[in-house]
Amino acid sequence: MKIAPAYTIKQTADQTGVTEDTIRYYEKIALLPRAERKDNGHRVYREEDIRTIRLLSCLKKTGMPLEEMRPFLAVSADADPADYPELVAQLRHHRENIVSQIASLQQVVDFIDLKLDEGRYRGECPSEEKEGTKKKPISPMEMSHFSVAGRTGKP
Amino acid sequence: MKIAPAYTIKQTADQTGVTEDTIRYYEKIALLPRAERKDNGHRVYREEDIRTIRLLSCLKKTGMPLEEMRPFLAVSADADPADYPELVAQLRHHRENIVSQIASLQQVVDFIDLKLDEGRYRGECPSEEKEGTKKKPISPMEMSHFSVAGRTGKP
């Protein structure tokens, strides 16, 4: 039998980058299962809990609302996903979302790169083309957004 | 001179997937520049505006707070980024964030795939291993999160 290392809420907070308050909050709304307690009532966390919290934190960074994280926890927790076909569907659905989010993000990165490069070798010629006229035929990878009105409400 | 197509706020909302209310709200907080008006006071949007709104929407999906989007608008709007070194720094900073977000998301996708596969060819043997025991040595690409306690508070 090996000793399972245990952590206080503070240590857990430090390790995950999620505040104690937030961890308690997640437990309150049952996003996290009720943590095991010591005799004195203090919460005890294990490695797995920390991994879960990190997963939540990671999902959160991607803008996912807490409610949508529940399916992940269900799978993460114990479940054999195959037991819950509905859950599997949800997961697949989320996978799609995330994949398309990655695409979105990649576009934003491209956008930034484009803008940064653009600035780099365009030596401040007084461009006065009024509006909407593309200044330069940019790479085939334009894809979507960017480049907007000249009317920015500047004096 | 070619005719620049113009859109109502409703059309704009439809095209961007952002509600009219939200568009007005963005204008109110000056996240969008004050839209041009017709004689009757109605807002008029152009292609560029629509692109901008889509960019906002895209950034929002990634969980970015509205305030952090302002630099993007500045660049998107008119600016030669090179003129504003501070802005360039911000952009680079955001680029980093986004790249690491992509990595996070990729991990989540891997996580899902792993879980889905796991379920696929594990044919429902009555697993009763109590807790935390990894059921199977999984791929070298474990990387981070997932797999959590068996204590999920389920009846």
Add this chain to the structure above:
DNA sequence: CCTTGACTTGGAGCCGACTCCAACTTTTAG
């Protein structure tokens, strides 16, 4: 024995981002 510190709880308050509303004007259709 008393303080300090790390924890507990319940609940209040806060901020960001909408979302909804009432009151109003204008345009279009019948």
Add this chain to the structure above:
DNA sequence: CTAAAAGTTGGAGTCGGCTCCAAGTCAAGG
């Protein structure tokens, strides 16, 4: 001429996600 549709404004309300108390418990140190 009236009514419906689509817009305007300012402001209030809502909701998610924390964040911050106050009051209390317990454990160890001086």
